[in-house]
Amino acid sequence: MTLDPSFMWTAFLSLFKALPTTLMITFVSVICGLFIGTVVALCRIYRIPGLSQLSTAYVTFIRGTPMLMHLLIIYFGLPILIDSLAAKWEWSFTSASIPLIGFVFIAFSITAGAYMSEVVRAGIVAVDRGQIEAAHSIGMTTPQALRRIVLPQALAVSLPNLSNSVIGMLHGSTLAYTISVVEINAQALVVAANNWKYFEAYIAAAVLFWGLTLLIERGSGWLEKRLNAYHRGGVM
């Protein structure tokens, strides 16, 4: 078997067509996941009756099942749910009008939320209790104290772990090809199938993912430096 470097380059270029899809999936799931994760973490930290138990169940179930399963369950289950509700309440909205990528957004946001809630929770717990007491002492309400004082510090602490989650979601986004969403992995498959050069196409895709991952690492390193400007000292 011989390697065809020039085809690798062709494949690499054609993968860029699918780049926006991959980035969209990653971006949406990370942002929604961060939001869900923060809410879930707060429910658990403040032990809100009902919501706290629900949050724990959510986190253990989602972290206990593969990401691919979430996607498939949403893809096959959500239409049934929506259509039966639509029939009952006579909506004009049906599952057919949801674009494929919509299922990916929903499923992966749920996945990311569970993982990120643990990251955010660890970050919040790491913030010194005195910080929220000081915020209360100057008359802030708890939501103000969380938004202005606790969460920014928690975020700075969790940044390295969050960047791990982002990388995880980027790589996980390849699973979207199972429901025919053309992201980078699926695009590689398309290019390869036309030419019977799977190896080259997948190498090209791997290189592209590697590059994206490096960008995320760089970005988070830069952000970490910026957010932690106040934190000179510490162990290192």
Next chain:
Amino acid sequence: MIQLEQISKSFGKQEVLQSIDLQVKKGEVVVILGPSGSGKTTLLRCINYLEKPDAGQITIGDLKVDTKHPTKKEIHALRQQTAMVFQQYNLFKHKTALENVMEGLTIVRKMPKDKARTISIQVLEKVGLGNKLDHYPVQLSGGQQQRVGIARALALNPEVILFDEPTSALDPELVGEVLSVIRKIAKEGITMIVVTHEMDFARDVANHVVFMDGGLVVEEGTPEEIFQRPKEERTRQFLSRITPQATYSI
């Protein structure tokens, strides 16, 4: 005027405060003394509801709060009328000295930014930190951090400032600068309740001294009464043990 009536608090079975009464007049500096575990810090933290009292009533000006069943609004109001200086400073770590002081003005008092900035700079200058506005807490010494803490409380112009052992975490060398700032603002007629172990300072700055032990007010009176002619045996015991150690002179 601030009035505490029958404030009680237990941690589990341990009764930390047993129906404490305390009255503080406007402009008065009240110093609370007592051995560790006597409940003095807990009492202070009950006033702004950082610690939830089991029973009792807190009155600050027109605000009257039944501490057993306060509404969220009442707790919030209590905290808006008071400010606290902490033993561990508790400056907002991710904010500069100036931002620390501005935070309460812009977020809680909803003051426009430039006005808050002007006031904050004035207050920081008053505590001698006009040249450290853009420093983060980690870049400041303990004494400087605590002075920012005082500025943060002072800027809010509260009914009362609560000092929770403001110099206990400081190097002996840095105690003086913080005490002299507190002394300075005490002279301006700001109402203060101070928990401290600095006897010289207490004697010098207080209008009224309260000695607590075992969750009770053992004795209270003017500094002369407490330091020169203590009535209770327990007070005498405490003072004789602690006074020789207070050797800072400012």
